[in-house]
Amino acid sequence: MSDSPTRARCALVTGASSGIGAATARLLAENGYRVAILARRADRLTQLAAELAGGPARGHLILTCDLRDPDAIATAFERLAREFGALDLLVNNAGMGYRARVDEIEPELLKRVFETNVLGLLLACRGALPSLRRSSRPVVVNIASVVGRRGIPGQSAYAASKAAVVSIGESLRVEWAHLGIAVCTLNPGLTATGFFEAQPNPSRLPDPDFAQSTGADHVARHVLALDRSPRPEVSLRTKWRLLAVLSVLAPRLADRLLVGRLGWKSPTTH
Numbered sequence: 661m662s663d664s665p666t667r668a669r670c671a672l673v674t675g676a677s678s679g680i681g682a683a684t685a686r687l688l689a690e691n692g693y694r695v696a697i698l699a700r701r702a703d704r705l706t707q708l709a710a711e712l713a714g715g716p717a718r719g720h721l722i723l724t725c726d727l728r729d730p731d732a733i734a735t736a737f738e739r740l741a742r743e744f745g746a747l748d749l750l751v752n753n754a755g756m757g758y759r760a761r762v763d764e765i766e767p768e769l770l771k772r773v774f775e776t777n778v779l780g781l782l783l784a785c786r787g788a789l790p791s792l793r794r795s796s797r798p799v800v801v802n803i804a805s806v807v808g809r810r811g812i813p814g815q816s817a818y819a820a821s822k823a824a825v826v827s828i829g830e831s832l833r834v835e836w837a838h839l840g841i842a843v844c845t846l847n848p849g850l851t852a853t854g855f856f857e858a859q860p861n862p863s864r865l866p867d868p869d870f871a872q873s874t875g876a877d878h879v880a881r882h883v884l885a886l887d888r889s890p891r892p893e894v895s896l897r898t899k900w901r902l903l904a905v906l907s908v909l910a911p912r913l914a915d916r917l918l919v920g921r922l923g924w925k926s927p928t929t930h
């Protein structure tokens with residue numbers, strides 16, 4: 661379907677009620693996008709929508725939805741299709757973290773991590789497909805993580821969920837190529853958001869070093885850049901990119917570097 665020259669580019673950002681998602685929604689709206697914002701916290705979304713309304717584009721949309729609920733996802737995407745028609749950019753950003761050693765993992769939390777980070781993302785891709793197909797230049801940006809390319813101790817569940825996001829990107833890139841849908845994976849490193857406060861954290865793992873973090877706006881700028889010029893995968897930290905390569909070529913050396921960086925103590929010393 662061809663777009664009219666005056667039609668604003670339409671985007672959906674999941675997990676837009678805080679952090680990277682909110683920053684991305686703001687940046688897109690500032691750049692003239694019509695934005696649908698999706699998350700569970702309706703009060704946060706209402707507040708953000710009021711902010712976005714001050715920008716150049718009109719007709720932003722609030723989708724209050726729990727990505728762990730397949731029926732709620734279907735309803736949200738039906739509404740999106742009715743209101744937007746075509747969807748030009750899907751940003752699959754919603755996610756939760758879980759820092760716990762394997763012996764501390766609680767099955768219910770493990771389930772929540774995979775339902776949110778993996779199943780919710782896949783169902784969002786499925787729900788968005790009809791609207792993406794109506795766009796003349798559809799783009800999907802999946803927010804994974806540098807730990808999706810190289811697992812780290814104490815975050816096996818979270819890292820595995822993000823490795824799944826990387827893998828979904830690889831599959832869809834090829835599966836949807838004939839539809840002209842560009843699928844990009846964006847791997848942020850440590851980013852200063854409420855992410856670590858939001859996650860259940862029963863462990864005695866070292867706290868993240870926020871002195872080494874980037875801001876949510878930095879990640880948002882990369883999302884916008886990927887929409888303008890899609891690339892298969894972008895990892896935001898050079899040292900993590902190198903570590904991922906080293907993990908394939910010299911895994912023991914990569915492990916030693918990782919232990920040095922994180923100050924990880926083996927469980928026998930706890």
Ligand SMILES: NC(=O)c1ccc[n+]([C@@H]2O[C@H](COP(=O)([O-])OP(=O)(O)OC[C@H]3O[C@@H](n4cnc5c(N)ncnc54)[C@H](OP(=O)(O)O)[C@@H]3O)[C@@H](O)[C@H]2O)c1
Nearest residue numbers: 675677678679680699700701726727754755850851853855
């Ligand atoms: N911060 C980092 O260091 C970092 C590093 C690499 C990758 N990431 C990834 O970046 C993404 C955004 O994280 P952030 O740092 O911006 O953290 P955040 O501020 O905690 O944002 C997470 C967002 O996901 C939404 N969300 C969580 N569970 C949901 C559910 N079941 N249904 C719908 N929405 C849900 C939350 O909204 P509600 O609670 O309102 O539903 C919130 O808007 C995540 O995928 C995260 O894994 C973060």
